[in-house]
Amino acid sequence: MSLLQAREVAKRYGGLAALSDVDLSVGEGEFVAVIGPNGAGKSTLLNVLTGLVLPDTGRVLLGGWDMTRAATHKRVRGGLGRTFQHGRPFERLSVLENVMTGAAIQSGRSELELRERAMAVLDQMGLAADAHLPIGSLSYGHRRMVEMCRALACEPRVLLLDEPAAGLNSAEVDQLIDRLTDLRAKHRIAILLIEHNMGMVMRLAERIIVLNFGCKIAEGTPSEIQNDPAVLSAYLGEGYRHASV
């Protein structure tokens, strides 16, 4: 059954169709990636799902709840977590305090409970040793992992990741892949990933949706996508098929 759904979502900016009747579905525990060239509409789709952008037409649903016009914080409380391409942590707070702000979105918790929840997430993501460091002292790659912890502390049913590998070196990307693999093995959390790092997408995604000029041009398993002529021509390039076999 579908947990997160977009149905015929369309969004225009003046004469530009950023999204044209796009359908998307993420099942319980499923790992889905959205790929496509710059300007294809990936971030717009994510913003429609999280409520930062309202669609002109179409609907978005979470577990059957029509949240198309719902405020972002209600979606988060309903189980939608996200990270941002350019996340902005609270610079004056420690790593732990930053993650606690995520846990605080679910109301009615004491400070002790927030702290315990945040520590559990940091531990799970291998960052417990950094808990009391000021966030400003961390490397860029570490900061991005903390942002993911903050999203996880909201206890999402679906986690939306906006280009989590951008700016990471290859060792950090490998570490990120390991952490996400581990996270799913232990918690079966559903993940929707937007990413340009094709190595990461092909290793993690069970299903891939390809956007181009706001339209869905393909959907399938990683091997189907890597051999789809429309995807090779619009995004991956003919060389990709040969490089990846």
Ligand SMILES: Nc1ncnc2c1ncn2[C@@H]1O[C@H](COP(=O)(O)OP(=O)(O)OP(=O)(O)O)[C@@H](O)[C@H]1O
């Ligand atoms: N607020 C806005 N006002 C006007 N045009 C916008 C706005 N937001 C996005 N667009 C346009 O909509 C189209 C889709 O943009 P979007 O950011 O969703 O693409 P993307 O696939 O996420 O690209 P990238 O991979 O570069 O992040 C682009 O042509 C973009 O310039």
